[in-house]
Amino acid sequence: MSLGRKLACVVLVLVLGASAAANWLAPGGYSRQYREATNAPPSRLHWLGTDEIGRDRFARVLYGTRISLLLAPAAALLSTLMAAFIGGLSGYLGGAWARMAMAVTDLFLSLPWLFLLITARALMPLNVSPLVSVLVTFLLLGLLGWTTASRVLCTTAGALRTSDFVRQARAAGLPGHRLFWIHVVPNLKPVLYAQFWISIPVFILSEANLGILGLGVAEPMPSWGSLLKELEGLVSVGEEPWKFVPLILLVIVVTSFQLLLSRQEEVAA
Amino acid sequence: MKRHEKESEKMAAACGKAIAVALICLASLLGRSSAQGGGDLKFCIRTEPKTFNPLKVEEDASSAIRYLTGGVLVRVNRQTQDLEPGLAQSWKVSKDGRQISFRLRSGISFSDGTPFTAEDVAYTIQQLMDPALHSPTGDAFRSGTGNVETKVISPSQISIRFPAQVAGLDRLFDQVAILSEHSPKKEMAVLGPFMVADYKAGSTVLLKRNPNYWKTDEQGRRLPYLDSIELDIQPNRDVEMLRFKRGELDLINSLDSEYFDKLATTSPQLVHDAGASLDSEQLWFNEVARSPIPSYKKNWFRSANFRRAVSEAINREDLSRVVFHNHAQPAAGPFSPANKFWFNAKLKPHPYSPDVALKALQSEGFRLENGTLKDKEGNEVVFSIITNAGNKYRERMAVLIQDDLQKIGVHVNVVTLDFPSLIERMTQSFDYEAILLGLTNVDLDPNGEMNVWLSSSDSHQWNPQQKTPETSWEAEIDRLMRAQASSSDVKKRKEAFDRVQEIVVEQEPFIFLINKNALSAVSTAVHGAAPVILSPQTFWNAERLTVSAK
Numbered sequence: 001m002s003l004g005r006k007l008a009c010v011v012l013v014l015v016l017g018a019s020a021a022a023n024w025l026a027p028g029g030y031s032r033q034y035r036e037a038t039n040a041p042p043s044r045l046h047w048l049g050t051d052e053i054g055r056d057r058f059a060r061v062l063y064g065t066r067i068s069l070l071l072a073p074a075a076a077l078l079s080t081l082m083a084a085f086i087g088g089l090s091g092y093l094g095g096a097w098a099r100m101a102m103a104v105t106d107l108f109l110s111l112p113w114l115f116l117l118i119t120a121r122a123l124m125p126l127n128v129s130p131l132v133s134v135l136v137t138f139l140l141l142g143l144l145g146w147t148t149a150s151r152v153l154c155t156t157a158g159a160l161r162t163s164d165f166v167r168q169a170r171a172a173g174l175p176g177h178r179l180f181w182i183h184v185v186p187n188l189k190p191v192l193y194a195q196f197w198i199s200i201p202v203f204i205l206s207e208a209n210l211g212i213l214g215l216g217v218a219e220p221m222p223s224w225g226s227l228l229k230e231l232e233g234l235v236s237v238g239e240e241p242w243k244f245v246p247l248i249l250l251v252i253v254v255t256s257f258q259l260l261l262s263r264q265e266e267v268a269a
Numbered sequence: 270m271k272r273h274e275k276e277s278e279k280m281a282a283a284c285g286k287a288i289a290v291a292l293i294c295l296a297s298l299l300g301r302s303s304a305q306g307g308g309d310l311k312f313c314i315r316t317e318p319k320t321f322n323p324l325k326v327e328e329d330a331s332s333a334i335r336y337l338t339g340g341v342l343v344r345v346n347r348q349t350q351d352l353e354p355g356l357a358q359s360w361k362v363s364k365d366g367r368q369i370s371f372r373l374r375s376g377i378s379f380s381d382g383t384p385f386t387a388e389d390v391a392y393t394i395q396q397l398m399d400p401a402l403h404s405p406t407g408d409a410f411r412s413g414t415g416n417v418e419t420k421v422i423s424p425s426q427i428s429i430r431f432p433a434q435v436a437g438l439d440r441l442f443d444q445v446a447i448l449s450e451h452s453p454k455k456e457m458a459v460l461g462p463f464m465v466a467d468y469k470a471g472s473t474v475l476l477k478r479n480p481n482y483w484k485t486d487e488q489g490r491r492l493p494y495l496d497s498i499e500l501d502i503q504p505n506r507d508v509e510m511l512r513f514k515r516g517e518l519d520l521i522n523s524l525d526s527e528y529f530d531k532l533a534t535t536s537p538q539l540v541h542d543a544g545a546s547l548d549s550e551q552l553w554f555n556e557v558a559r560s561p562i563p564s565y566k567k568n569w570f571r572s573a574n575f576r577r578a579v580s581e582a583i584n585r586e587d588l589s590r591v592v593f594h595n596h597a598q599p600a601a602g603p604f605s606p607a608n609k610f611w612f613n614a615k616l617k618p619h620p621y622s623p624d625v626a627l628k629a630l631q632s633e634g635f636r637l638e639n640g641t642l643k644d645k646e647g648n649e650v651v652f653s654i655i656t657n658a659g660n661k662y663r664e665r666m667a668v669l670i671q672d673d674l675q676k677i678g679v680h681v682n683v684v685t686l687d688f689p690s691l692i693e694r695m696t697q698s699f700d701y702e703a704i705l706l707g708l709t710n711v712d713l714d715p716n717g718e719m720n721v722w723l724s725s726s727d728s729h730q731w732n733p734q735q736k737t738p739e740t741s742w743e744a745e746i747d748r749l750m751r752a753q754a755s756s757s758d759v760k761k762r763k764e765a766f767d768r769v770q771e772i773v774v775e776q777e778p779f780i781f782l783i784n785k786n787a788l789s790a791v792s793t794a795v796h797g798a799a800p801v802i803l804s805p806q807t808f809w810n811a812e813r814l815t816v817s818a819k
Binding site (some may be wrong): 031054055127128129218220 | 587590591592651652653655661664665667668669671672682683684687690700701702
């Protein structure tokens with residue numbers, strides 16, 4: 001294992017461990033308001049300072065990591081599986097199946113999701129707990145985020161269907177479903193992984209933006225998305241650098257996952 | 270020897286006096302020369318002006334242009350809040366409040382040279398009251414059915430008669446910019462200090478000095494001092510702030526508290542806090558009988574004791590200090606103390622007292638069990654507060670209120686919604702429990718809020734469109750508001766509206782939270798600026814501003 005991958009493992013273990021131990025590391029909790037110390041710089045009491053209403057940023061980062069690291073990958077997994085099923089299978093089958101799947105994908109892509117999400121919010125009761133709100137948000141993201149990945153997978157699967165090794169396997173009498181699982185799916189894996197990892201930061205940022213529709217993670221619960229909103233209006237990087245910690249954490253975590261992924265791909269190959 | 274010394278001292282003193290006089294004269298001359306070429310002022314408007322027709326103005330950008338270019342018969346002095354003569358030398362409102370007569374200044378011309386007469390005033394009123402024009406300014410004058418009659422007595426005298434009494438009639442003319450009946454330039458011929466010289470859509474509006482402006486200063490010099498005003502259309506506040514810091518802009522008319530503090534740390538001489546403005550932020554509960562919320566919650570919300578307890582459990586001082594960085598004042602009632610005449614000075618902001626609030630709730634049958642408040646029937650006291658998404662100050666206020674109410678066992682869910690969804694819930698479906706929003710007041714007179722306080726009104730937000738008042742205190746407010754609107758005796762009007770304010774504070778249909786301060790920034794290159802709380806805060810005296818070379 002290379003040094004980079006070892007480092008990635010250590011980082012992920014540390015981040016996951018710290019978020020799991022949030023109750024112990026930040027006993028004050030994520031919602032306690034220190035109103036006499038609002039927007040404070042890092043100190044012995046508040047390692048990453050406090051936010052605009054005096055909540056401990058370190059505690060919020062830990063609890064936000066727990067939520068985002070659990071739910072964004074879950075939503076990414078859901079959307080990637082849907083994309084694999086719709087795009088991968090239709091691309092492999094080709095012909096009318098592929099055309100039909102792509103028509104459905106195009107239809108989904110052309111729908112005004114903003115209005116559909118507003119409708120979804122209107123259907124939801126106002127008095128939902130922050131936990132339900134966050135679950136619904138990531139479920140919606142997972143159910144709606146498969147379309148772009150589906151097109152990529154359909155094209156890749158279509159190319160595999162007409163490739164020499166698949167033709168050879170078919171000529172050798174391998175049944176269609178076995179051919180799909182043994183030859184096509186393993187070759188789709190790199191694309192699937194890529195779509196999965198791309199989706200995670202996209203969903204984290206989408207969750208932050210969904211706040212405008214009353215979806216997203218409800219106050220006072222934190223998430224990486226809501227923590228990233230603090231960067232709005234910052235005039236310079238040097239002004240309050242500790243506010244960039246959630247962003248740096250997001251980049252480090254996604255990069256670490258990708259480093260580990262590349263190892264898995266090599267093993268798979 | 271001593272005598273010599275005394276004489277030489279006298280000589281020196283005389284010489285000193287002469288030099289001082291010469292310096293004062295020179296300074297005066299220099300001052301005069303800079304005042305006569307007053308420079309070019311540059312600032313941002315946040316949206317594209319929708320119209321240059323002053324009668325059709327309905328948004329801030331067009332309103333700013335109307336203020337700078339329009340000539341009005343009477344003007345509300347933004348500093349003293351008193352009414353002052355404009356194009357009219359004097360005016361008189363009839364006892365029944367239906368008629369107003371103006372005596373106009375003579376020898377005045379529009380910016381294109383067309384003479385100004387009473388015919389122009391009559392033409393403007395006809396245009397203003399034309400239903401086909403849909404003038405928002407005209408709506409304020411529509412007090413009853415029937416036509417408005419204008420009678421031109423002479424070129425400098427006119428009387429206007431309305432079909433019914435219009436309360437605060439003379440002050441309404443502050444918004445009516447007079448149009449020329451005969452000028453080929455139509456609404457582009459103006460009587461104000463500046464005129465529109467150029468307009469580049471999406472970019473700038475250039476205003477030049479009106480050479481025919483009628484006003485002069487105390488020394489007899491013709492106003493305005495400025496040569497031009499360039500209004501850059503810039504919706505992004507970050508960009509506006511950066512350009513102001515770079516010296517590309519001369520002022521920012523309305524700052525929020527975060528930007529104000531950032532600027533104050535580096536350049537305290539540039540920022541101005543004029544104190545509490547007329548704007549308020551408030552919370553209210555849904556009291557609509559037909560709303561689709563559980564009946565036990567309706568019972569809570571329709572109880573004045575419940576509303577008062579919630580009000581007392583909210584720490585307004587913290588809202589002001591934490592959310593607005595002390596650039597807001599805890600609100601005492603429906604009108605801000607900034608409204609010098611109409612504010613009821615007897616009213617004080619609710620003190621923060623969660624213990625008193627909890628006792629009041631317990632006397633109503635509520636009980637605290639394991640940190641959760643429950644009503645008589647055992648229902649947990651949980652409700653949602655909705656506010657408009659994207660407004661970080663309201664979002665922060667909601668989170669502070671959520672935390673405050675948690676201390677008396679009340680669980681609040683904060684929901685941010687896009688504005689159209691919020692308005693739909695507030696005015697159509699009534700599917701909400703509590704709303705946190707603000708009220709922007711531009712009118713000093715309580716008649717500007719008739720639509721809020723009358724129980725039959727669409728904008729009576731906690732329970733609109735009532736066929737008959739559902740509570741005795743709402744009936745009393747209706748009676749008092751109508752009484753003050755139909756009286757021309759200012760003292761009686763004040764008494765009636767003072768009582769309205771007291772009832773509102775007793776019953777708390779709106780839980781008034783804070784009055785935001787009027788914050789602005791003005792470059793040191795601008796001379797004569799005196800930011801105030803009334804709009805337009807920084808350039809209300811634009812005709813007397815000068816800008817020195819940068």
